[in-house]
Amino acid sequence: MSMSKASILSIFLSLLWLNACNHDPDLGKFTYTYSMESINNFRVDFQLNPDSTWQIGRYNFFFDRFDDKQAPQLLNGKLTEEEYNRFSKLISDSRLGEMGDSYGFDKEEVIGNDIVIMLSLIRGDESKFVSIREDSEEQFTKGFRALISFTGQFLDEKLADE
Numbered sequence: 172m173s174m175s176k177a178s179i180l181s182i183f184l185s186l187l188w189l190n191a192c193n194h195d196p197d198l199g200k201f202t203y204t205y206s207m208e209s210i211n212n213f214r215v216d217f218q219l220n221p222d223s224t225w226q227i228g229r230y231n232f233f234f235d236r237f238d239d240k241q242a243p244q245l246l247n248g249k250l251t252e253e254e255y256n257r258f259s260k261l262i263s264d265s266r267l268g269e270m271g272d273s274y275g276f277d278k279e280e281v282i283g284n285d286i287v288i289m290l291s292l293i294r295g296d297e298s299k300f301v302s303i304r305e306d307s308e309e310q311f312t313k314g315f316r317a318l319i320s321f322t323g324q325f326l327d328e329k330l331a332d333e
Contacts, residue, residue: 208286289303
């Protein structure tokens, strides 16, 4: 009986260890950036800093050319603790650090006005940069899609307030 309890405990601890290896619940201090751009038309940038501050920049290159001036919309603020924890969990669940560097750029077609998403995650000495072309046929993980969706919702909310 004692041996079976030890076996069950050993299996349980092994499963906990495997789960810990697959997720990084403690991101520590990190900088996360997201940029969505239609080349020569528009770009939206977002940067989340280790101190929970954020910056958003929205650039409309198409209309700026007609006005012959740049008129970016720049915003900044600080995340609530709930927002920061949500971003931290989503970034951890996205497994961004395990992704390739680029998706959808293997075609020889000219990018033109395609939408390109660029992400980065910087933690200490480690950094990961990912670029995704809108017509990428890659099937991204549920965690990654949730991160992109939440980032988009956050941007929409902040930009709508202005």
